[in-house]
Amino acid sequence: MNAKRTMLVIDDQHGIRMLMHKTFTEMGFNVLLAENGRKGITLFTEASPDIVLLDIKFPGGLDGIETLQELMTLNPRAKVIMMTSYEDHYEECMALGAVDYLEKPFDLEDLKERVERYSASGVQ
Template sequence: MKTILVVDDELDIVDVLSDLLTAEGYRVITASNGREGLTRLAESRPDLVLLDRMMPVVDGAEMLRLMREDASLGGIPVVMMSAAEGRRLSQELGCAAFLKKPFDLGTLLDTVARLAGRGDREEVARS
């Protein structure tokens, strides 16, 4: 089962993404800020990180910089999410994709499937 780490300080967004991704067959781990996200990364080594840019404690850009400094975490693909324009920054930081909030959930699922692979539900449906 593919694991997705969702790091966002907006609980409503975390809940929607967690429910959606779980329904698609992914295992979902959540964190409410970058510091907590780094802890979850070290514990679980997810297949993909969905990362909000603007958060308290440690923001998304700083979390991503710290990830890239750690050889064991640096290869995990990251999708940066933000209501503010951040496409260029996300590219400079090495993100695999950028989604501007509010984003279409279908686009999110397509992006997750492309970067992490399909969830278990999709694998069963194709068998």
């Protein structure tokens, strides 16, 4: 079994994707990037990532809520951390199966701790 953990980042903001790629690659993750929900679902299906960081708002196409629903349909045990500037979706995301919810702007060290906890411990 490959010991390298895989992370999928689904966010329409290029800067966020690049920051997540740099940060989590340095932590030993294989980081996959998607700029929208459709591409994210495709990568999720192909790679079965250990953890997903998912934004809520995307221009056009699927939004983060719809993407979360699809990911949870594909794998109800998926570990998805929602990242958003909108606090009004917390209850809906958690009810749909997200393991955590962070509001942007978030503290990078806090995110790293949460990712480590969910990806390493088997927390559902």
